[in-house]
Amino acid sequence: MKDQYDIIVIGAGPGGSIAAKTAAEKGLSVLMIEKRQEIGDPVRCAEGVSKVWLRKHIEPDHRWICADVKGSRIFSPDGSMIEMAEEIAGGEVGYVLERKLFDRALACESAKAGADIMVKTRATGLIIEDGFVKGVKLMHLGEEKQIRSKVVIGADGIESKVGRWAGIDTSLKPRDIETCAQFLMSGTAIDQNYCYFYLGNEIAPSGYIWVFPKGQGLANVGIGILGSKSGKKHAIDYLKEFVGKKYPDAKILEIDVGGVPVSGSIERTIANGLMLVGDAARQSDPITGGGIINAMEAGKMAGEVAFEAISKNDVSTATLGLYEKKWRHKIGMDIDNSLIVKDIFVDFSDKEIDSLAHSLEDVNFSSMSLLDLLYALFKANKKLLWDLRVLFKNVVKYELDFER
Amino acid sequence: MAIKVNKFKCGYCGACVSVCPPGALELVETWIEADDNCTSCGMCAKICPVGAIEVSR
Structure with a gap:
């Protein structure tokens, strides 16, 4: 040295x-x-990463890739599901890594x-x-x-x-951080081809629960809630509730905790x-x-x-x-655009999230681009268009590029 | 300084360090230490993912 x-x-x-x-x-x-x-x-970390972007830095190696996912399934508070193909899932999903x-x-x-x-x-x-x-x-x-x-x-x-x-x-201020907890679980019996997201203020205030496949029947089941919503109950309390209801027989092999800057x-x-x-x-x-x-x-x-x-x-x-x-x-630019969307999202009521999900019920996502997806959302939800007008200005200025 | 970290609960993730306004906290390898700049504001206890921190004023 x-x-x-x-x-x-x-x-x-x-x-x-x-x-x-x-x-x-x-x-x-x-x-x-x-x-x-x-x-x-x-x-x-939840360990999900975009394939395309990862390849720019390192050749994927099976030794640290646990799962190769096709798409995402997003559940609104009332249980409505939106399925998104990999190409438009924001690029966030692709591989699940062994960090x-x-x-x-x-x-x-x-x-x-x-x-x-x-x-x-x-x-x-x-x-x-x-x-x-x-x-x-x-x-x-x-x-x-x-x-x-x-x-x-x-x-x-x-x-x-x-x-x-x-x-x-x-x-960071409490509103600038997602406070997170995660269990690596065996026995959730999820389809290993998908990443799952659960939205709702009851289960994850101003955040979401994720279930990511980790191969060999394992899954990362985690939660992030906005720091400003944490206090009486903490991230791990919400996670225990979710897991107790959803996967009562699954076993916990690892506990992970952490904070994510969302400032x-x-x-x-x-x-x-x-x-x-x-x-x-x-x-x-x-x-x-x-x-x-x-x-x-x-x-x-x-x-x-x-x-x-x-x-x-x-x-x-x-x-x-x-x-x-x-x-x-x-x-x-993408970080700034995401911040605009986040600032609107964290104040959504469960009813509003449900109504957004319903407005997309008959849409076949695998055939659509993210731009079309946003357009469909805006078309069905005039208030959203107004709330996100700043984003729209950015989009026009810098083109839409969420592929990360 | 009046924070108490329950080391049996703490997952040493460092989230508390990031929200501490005066920068009084430090994640030292696998434990949290607070220095005299701590104002007992309670921000760390609020955002801790596992509720491992207690603040007394």
């Missing part, structure tokens, strides 16, 4: 690993640190590209000199250490402190010598809660911009601003 690197990446999730790999492949010296003793564990192995495989790719990796190593602060981030203070097995770098990439997840240390306010993009994700990536940059999708692909996209851009900045010998925000510009152009 050296005491000086070109880049230090904090956090070895998908965003951090892609950033480390990208930078290492360009010949930079890279250190990636991870505070957990095992990369990828414990899981905090423990997936995250490790990605970290392994960055190691093969030349990055150094330290696990059970936690960042405790940043070295800041003359207004520039110049490295990381860390703790490894109880020992404190300082390692210097030209650029720090903060990919330290929802609990990110890196941004705050550099003066970027990343704190939409934050004002700033860079500082002199610093970039934030993934959940740390609040880049997860406010509607689906999906964050893997966005984190990988951002990680790649951060790695590339870091290389450019270091080559130019200018790691100030003037150069790192390129990262900000790139990610906002590539994924920021």
Whole structure:
């Protein structure tokens, strides 16, 4: 382990690993640190990911793919079902991953590209000199250490402190977070070809319950509720209720918990010598809660911009601003659109959700594009069109692209 | 500082850290620590997925 690197990446999730790999492949010296003793564990994720987008970053490997899904079945509070084919399911569904192995495989790719990796190593602060981030203070097995770098990439997840240390306010309000719990279950007897979503304020206030196939008769049964609706009852209480009614005989093999940022993009994700990536940059999708692909996209851009900045010998925000510009152009627009939809969705009553579902009852989705789907929704629900008019403006401006 | 984390319930997910307004919480490997900046606002207890946090004012 050296005491000086070109880049230090904090956090070895998908965003951090892609950033480390990208930078290492360009010949930079890279250190990636991870505070957990095992990369990828414990899981905090429903593990669904779009096929098309995943392929852009890594060749799918059966060792970390648990299920290959055809489509989604969405249930409104009164039990009405909407079935969507894969092409228009928002791209969120496709593969269900084994994140423990997936995250490790990605970290392994960055190691093969030349990055150094330290696990059970936690960042405790940043070295800041003359207004520039110049490295990381860390703790490894109880020992404190300082390692210097030209650029720090903060990919330290929802609990990110890196941004705050550099003066970027990343704190979330209860309305900006989905609080989630999940059981890995055996014996649910679901059709393993589909992902299931259950909507309703009784079962999941301002959120939803998901059931994702995990292969071999297993399923991830999870819930996300809006933080502002949590308190008297917590996510896990709602999940226990649902599971008790729906799968009384199924067995729980694992409990996962976590928070998902649904704040939409934050004002700033860079500082002199610093970039934030993934959940740390609040880049997860406010509607689906999906964050893997966005984190990988951002990680790649951060790695590339870091290389450019270091080559130019200018790691100030003037150069790192390129990262900000790139990610906002590539994924920021979708995040902003999703935020508009989320802000409307979280206030829907069960009656309104049911009425939306009914308006789509006779529609054959496998033959429709998402644009047609939205059009059908708008046609049947004039109020929705009015509520989402801002989105419509964005759509016209930037074209509809929800394929993530 | 007056928060109590039930370590037997806590899933060390870090959700509480993200909503803490003064940044008083820290997910240290597999446990949560709070420092003196804690104002006992209760935000962490509210959003904890498993209800592992208690705040006394």
